[in-house]
Amino acid sequence: MNAEVIIVGGGIIGCAAAYNLAKNGVSVLVLEGSENIGNGGSTRNGGGVRQSGRDPRELPLVMYSIEHIWPQLSDMLDTNVEYYQEGNLRLGSTPQHQKILTGLADSAAAHGVDVRMITGDEARRINPYLSEAVTCASWCPTDGHANPLMATMGYYKMARRLGAHFISGEKVVELRKIKGAARQVVTASGNVYEGDKIILAAGYESRFIASTVGIDVPMQQVLLETLVTEAVGPMFWQMLGTADADFYGHQTEHGSFVFGLNSGLEPYAKPGKPLSSSIAASAACRGIMHYFPDLANIKVVRTWAGWMDACADHVPVISKVEEVPGLILACGFTGHGFGISPAVGLVLSQLAMEQETAVDLSALRYDRFQ
Numbered sequence: 561m562n563a564e565v566i567i568v569g570g571g572i573i574g575c576a577a578a579y580n581l582a583k584n585g586v587s588v589l590v591l592e593g594s595e596n597i598g599n600g601g602s603t604r605n606g607g608g609v610r611q612s613g614r615d616p617r618e619l620p621l622v623m624y625s626i627e628h629i630w631p632q633l634s635d636m637l638d639t640n641v642e643y644y645q646e647g648n649l650r651l652g653s654t655p656q657h658q659k660i661l662t663g664l665a666d667s668a669a670a671h672g673v674d675v676r677m678i679t680g681d682e683a684r685r686i687n688p689y690l691s692e693a694v695t696c697a698s699w700c701p702t703d704g705h706a707n708p709l710m711a712t713m714g715y716y717k718m719a720r721r722l723g724a725h726f727i728s729g730e731k732v733v734e735l736r737k738i739k740g741a742a743r744q745v746v747t748a749s750g751n752v753y754e755g756d757k758i759i760l761a762a763g764y765e766s767r768f769i770a771s772t773v774g775i776d777v778p779m780q781q782v783l784l785e786t787l788v789t790e791a792v793g794p795m796f797w798q799m800l801g802t803a804d805a806d807f808y809g810h811q812t813e814h815g816s817f818v819f820g821l822n823s824g825l826e827p828y829a830k831p832g833k834p835l836s837s838s839i840a841a842s843a844a845c846r847g848i849m850h851y852f853p854d855l856a857n858i859k860v861v862r863t864w865a866g867w868m869d870a871c872a873d874h875v876p877v878i879s880k881v882e883e884v885p886g887l888i889l890a891c892g893f894t895g896h897g898f899g900i901s902p903a904v905g906l907v908l909s910q911l912a913m914e915q916e917t918a919v920d921l922s923a924l925r926y927d928r929f930q
């Protein structure tokens with residue numbers, strides 16, 4: 561099967577790129593290695609859509625997404641992606657936290673983000689469930705959260721409705737060049753697909769696939785864990801985080817709280833299937849109860865884990881490749897690719913269509929490590 565653009569990986573990045581291409585009448589084929597679309601980080605993540613605490617090289621992508629895409633996304637995709645733009649509180653309780661948060665807030669503000677430091681009392685006026693332990697916070701009123709499963713599936717369904725083809729259970733093992741340009745995509749089942757452009761959006765596995773045409777993106781696979789609680793009545797809608805990044809989360813539309821966790825042991829996780837440990841949820845719950853005592857009696861109903869594609873310098877590679885014309889890389893999202901995914905899908909389609917991109921991508925080039 562041939563297509564103008566072949567996308568490797570059916571996560572939110574691949575699905576968003578497919579949607580934008582199909583909308584422009586480009587023929588698209590998405591090859592997903594697992595049996596299920598969105599089986600990677602895209603449907604396992606914490607749903608944060610934040611500018612605060614983000615590397616300046618990535619900020620234009622999230623600012624574009626928040627200004628131009630997230631507020632319209634439910635209508636665009638005909639799917640409720642449960643986007644709430646109710647702000648982000650990043651919490652602290654020590655002078656060291658104050659220092660960390662002030663540094664992050666100053667850096668973001670210098671790049672045009674509306675984020676500022678507030679006192680513990682000001683934070684409690686925004687979120688009355690916060691304990692007296694909170695002495696400082698950064699506050700970004702334009703940040704928010706969305707439902708990762710709904711957003712990924714929304715992009716997938718609308719891309720299909722617009723004519724994009726998806727094949728799941730089709731694991732890509734090799735790219736091949738013809739006359740010097742990336743052209744063929746070979747799968748484990750022996751099928752060979754041909755495209756004018758190939759977008760590589762297969763998370764960490766992109767490293768091995770890119771290596772078949774001699775390109776290396778320095779990435780590691782690192783575990784991230786999440787928990788979800790039983791549903792309770794509405795309490796608050798802000799996205800939450802902490803100075804130490806030991807937990808982050810929000811209350812979802814149907815009442816559950818979803819918290820991303822960090823125990824510090826993630827780099828030592830066993831390779832293979834991503835499994836949640838017995839340590840991270842209990843460690844994070846102690847932190848959550850310290851800041852939100854009213855959540856102490858809400859039951860945790862499930863934990864899960866997912867891999868992130870951690871890039872050497874913690875920001876993604878979103879780039880054409882000069883040595884391999886036709887190849888476009890979109891990987892290394894380092895645990896924060898969900899919030900920027902609407903703009904990433906757009907710019908990937910623009911790269912594939914040889915158009916000027918809506919956001920300058922020069923800081924995210926593949927050859928920056930040289």
Ligand SMILES: Cc1cc2nc3c(=O)[nH]c(=O)nc-3n(C[C@H](O)[C@H](O)[C@H](O)COP(=O)(O)OP(=O)(O)OC[C@H]3O[C@@H](n4cnc5c(N)ncnc54)[C@H](O)[C@@H]3O)c2cc1C
Pocket residue numbers: 568569570571572573574591592593594596597598599600601602603604605606607608609730731732733761762763764765766769784785786820865866867868890891893894895896897898899900
């Ligand atoms: C627990 C957790 C919490 C997170 N929290 C947040 C958050 O709050 N905010 C935020 O912005 N980001 C968050 N992230 C990160 C975010 O989920 C990712 O950056 C984003 O989903 C990346 O999307 P993707 O499409 O590149 O990757 P993926 O969703 O991993 O998609 C890659 C796809 O490629 C497929 N694939 C792999 N190998 C092959 C192959 N050989 N052939 C074909 N297909 C292949 C995979 O099966 C997968 O479906 C979190 C991630 C995790 C795991």
